Every structure is written in structure tokens, then in C-alpha cells.
Amino acid sequence: MPHTDVYKRDIYKNSCLAFKTVTDDFRSTWHAHPEFEIVYIESGFGCLHYGKQQHIYQKGDIFVLGPWVPHEFLEKSKNHHSISLLFNNDFIIPGFLDCELAQEIKAFLNKARMGLVFNAKMEQSETDIIKLVLSQSGLDRAIHLLFLLRKFSEQPVSQVLSNTPEEQCCSKTFAKLQDILAFIHKNAYRKLLLDEVATQFYMSRNHLSRFFTENTGFSFSQYLLKLRIERASELLLKSTKPITHVSEESGFDSISSFNRSFLREKGLSPREFRKQLKNT
Incomplete structure (x- = not known):
């Protein structure tokens, strides 16, 4: 099934949302949610952006992600299979984690707020x-x-994604960030300046710039370029449009700027990138 925007789903307190993603064109949007999330990469490889951190993932990796930490998965292999589990503290009964029998799981979830990675060497169980x-x-x-969390609490972690839980957004901050990102995504492929976005959200240019960088790990220009390069990559792969048209439809104001930016980000010129992918 294609990826679904998890942050738009309602997950009841005493439940767990579980779904499988199988696609050759996977890209999750930059999002966050109040639940913990476990993601098991069955196949594929790519890059996870988690708060201000980045982590290269591969087949067999298991992530435990904390609540309200913005994140996205950028698939690079065109062969993405994963299982996602979302749940909150009260997935059994309210207050369950406060009882004595659940202290190991409670301690594990407190650690998981910073994001944890278990690698492919983990036991099959x-x-x-x-x-x-x-x-x-x-x-x-x-x-x-519950049994899975208990098993996790007994296993060595291969990596902690963040040194502190400070990258977590409060719900109000995340709501504002989501609105800003939605506006940027909608208008990314035309001339879009920081001043216009600041005006749209009644913020000063400097305030928006700080807010955006603190909550995404990217400057406004870096994020916009990232969107445009990914859009261009998709057009180069899936269409036969001339490179000049790809440049224009991806929001670049000149072919020279497009070629230079694409080469810097991808390590190949747009023409070389298209040729390489068509031959694989």
C-alpha cells in the first residue's frame, strides 16, 4: 500500500495503529505525531531525517521514534517494504506504565523519546x-x-538518534510548522521568497528563519532547494521532458542554476542522472 499521512490519522488512546508500506516510489512527508512509532525496514535503503539529525538506513533496521519529533524517510533504492506501529503510553489501559510490573518498559520508552535504532543483527524473534x-x-x-517492547528493553541499542529530547515539538509548534511546510510544498515550484512566507504567517523574516531552522534542521533556502531537486529527479526519471522544461517545472529560474545545484546535490548532472537511471 502507498504511504499514508500518519499525522492526519486519529489513533485512539487504547489502541495501536499498524500498517505495511510496499512501494517503489516511497517518500514520507515531514511530519510528527503524539504517538511513539516503531518502523521495521523489510527491504530498501535511504535516509531518515529525525529532528535535526540524519541516519542512513538499510534492510533489517528497526527504529523506535519518540512522540512529537518531526521526521521523514527518503527512500533511495526504489524497493521500499516497511512495517509501522504507532501507539501511545496508554495503549493497554490508562496509567499502566506507572505500575511496578511495567517499569522496564516505561524506562525503555523514556529512552526511546530520543529515537533508537536496532540494526539488522537483531534476533529474528x-x-x-x-x-x-x-x-x-x-x-x-x-x-x-507489550511483549515486543519488553524484548526491546533487553536488547542493546545500536544508535541513539538524538542526544537530548529537546527536538520534540509541542503540538502548537508542530501545527504552525505543518501549516508553513504545507504552504512551501504547495508553492515550491514557482518563485518563492522567505519574505512572502513570513508575510503569509504574520511573522518577521528573522523570526520565521529562526523558527524554521530550529524545527526542521534546515534553512528555508536549503529546504526549498531539497524539494526542487527531488521534484526534478522525479521528472527526469518518469518523463521524457527536455531538461530545460524539467528545470522550469522544478522552480529554477535558469538552466545554469539548475545544472549547478543538481550536480552539487546529486553528484551528477541532470543529463547524466537521467541516463544512469534509465540504464539500471
Whole structure:
């Protein structure tokens, strides 16, 4: 199934959302949500942006992501298979994590707020449990998720994604960020200046610039360029449009600027990039 915008879904407190993504053209939007998220990469490789950090992922990696931390997965292999599990503290019953029997899981989830990575060398049993959580529903799903978290708490972590949980957005900050990002995504492929975005959201240019960088890890110009290069890459791969048309439709004001930016970001000229991908 194609990726769904998770942050638009309602997840009840006493439940766990589980879904599988299988696609050759995967790109999640920059988003956050109040739930923890477990993502198991069954196949494919790419880059996870998590708060201000980046992590190259590969087949077999398992991520446990904290609530309200903006993130996105950028698939590079054109062969993405993953399983995602979303849940909050009260996925069993309210206050469950405060009881004595759940202290190990509570400690694990407190650590997971900073983002954790388990690598492909993890025991097969953990990935089997993730698949079980996906296939079950109701109480059975909750029980298997509980068992999975207990197993995680006993395993060595290969990497902590963030040194502090300070990258987490409060819901109000994230709502504003989502509105700004939606506006940028909608208008990225025309002439778009920071001043226009600042005016749109009743912010000063400097305030918006600081807000944007603090909450995405990118400057406004870096993020805009990133969107335009990815749009150009998609057009080069999926269409036969002349490179000058690709440049214009991706928001670049000149072919020379496009060629220079694309070469710097991708390590290949647009022509070389198209030729290489068509031959693979």
C-alpha cells in the first residue's frame, strides 16, 4: 500500500495503529505525531531525517521514534517494504506504565523519546513479533506489542538518534510548522521568497528563519532547494521532458542554476542522472 499521512490519522488512546508500506516510489512527508512509532525496514535503503539529525538506513533496521519529533524517510533504492506501529503510553489501559510490573518498559520508552535504532543483527524473534502485531487486532495486538517492547528493553541499542529530547515539538509548534511546510510544498515550484512566507504567517523574516531552522534542521533556502531537486529527479526519471522544461517545472529560474545545484546535490548532472537511471 502507498504511504499514508500518519499525522492526519486519529489513533485512539487504547489502541495501536499498524500498517505495511510496499512501494517503489516511497517518500514520507515531514511530519510528527503524539504517538511513539516503531518502523521495521523489510527491504530498501535511504535516509531518515529525525529532528535535526540524519541516519542512513538499510534492510533489517528497526527504529523506535519518540512522540512529537518531526521526521521523514527518503527512500533511495526504489524497493521500499516497511512495517509501522504507532501507539501511545496508554495503549493497554490508562496509567499502566506507572505500575511496578511495567517499569522496564516505561524506562525503555523514556529512552526511546530520543529515537533508537536496532540494526539488522537483531534476533529474528523481534521482527517476527512486529509481523504478529501487524496481523493481529484488539487485545492480541496490544499483548504482542507489550511483549515486543519488553524484548526491546533487553536488547542493546545500536544508535541513539538524538542526544537530548529537546527536538520534540509541542503540538502548537508542530501545527504552525505543518501549516508553513504545507504552504512551501504547495508553492515550491514557482518563485518563492522567505519574505512572502513570513508575510503569509504574520511573522518577521528573522523570526520565521529562526523558527524554521530550529524545527526542521534546515534553512528555508536549503529546504526549498531539497524539494526542487527531488521534484526534478522525479521528472527526469518518469518523463521524457527536455531538461530545460524539467528545470522550469522544478522552480529554477535558469538552466545554469539548475545544472549547478543538481550536480552539487546529486553528484551528477541532470543529463547524466537521467541516463544512469534509465540504464539500471
